[in-house]
Amino acid sequence: MERPSGKKTPSxxxxxxxxxxxGSQAWNSIFRPGSVFRKGYTDSPRNRSYVIMNSVLYHLxxxxxxxxxxxxxxxxxxxxxxxICYRYCIKNVDYETSHNLTIEQQSQFxxxxxxxxxxxxxxxxxxxxxxxx
Numbered sequence: 001m002e003r004p005s006g007k008k009t010p011s012x013x014x015x016x017x018x019x020x021x022x023g024s025q026a027w028n029s030i031f032r033p034g035s036v037f038r039k040g041y042t043d044s045p046r047n048r049s050y051v052i053m054n055s056v057l058y059h060l061x062x063x064x065x066x067x068x069x070x071x072x073x074x075x076x077x078x079x080x081x082x083x084i085c086y087r088y089c090i091k092n093v094d095y096e097t098s099h100n101l102t103i104e105q106q107s108q109f110x111x112x113x114x115x116x117x118x119x120x121x122x123x124x125x126x127x128x129x130x131x132x133x
Contacts, residue, residue, distance in 0.1 A: 072116045084112050088120050090127045099132045 008016070021027055074085040078100070087096045101112060112118065112132075122130035 070118050070120050072112055072114050072118060075112065075114055082106050082109070082112070084118075084132070086118060086120070086132070088122075088130070090122065093127070095128055095130070097128070097130060099130075101132075105132070 070088045082101045085098045
């Protein structure tokens with residue numbers, strides 16, 4: 001409720017400051033989903049260890065295979081598009097697949113010759129689904 005003189009009441013100023021703070025980027029980075037500080041997430045030794053183990057899990061099994069670990073084994077054309085075959089290994093399981101190169105990737109044709117190293121992104125739940133980056 002506004003005062004006649006145009007000044008805000010102390011409660012209005014406090015609520016305005018709270019709104020600005022909770023809408024800031026710093027607030028969102030601290031209280032993001034998955035953070036131990038977010039609402040509804042009790043701070044217990046079990047939950048803290050869960051957060052740490054999740055971080056370790058994604059560190060040990062990232063969603064991207066390093067460039068030197070993947071080599072192009074073959075290159076062929078299918079209906080005016082260039083496709084490459086490549087192999088990669090995740091959790092000691094070998095995968096061999098092919099990928100149609102985009103127009104942008106075809107313009108950099110020399111990067112995808114047989115024997116070249118490429119980086120691959122994959123779905124951690126289904127590692128057989130991957131794409132060349």
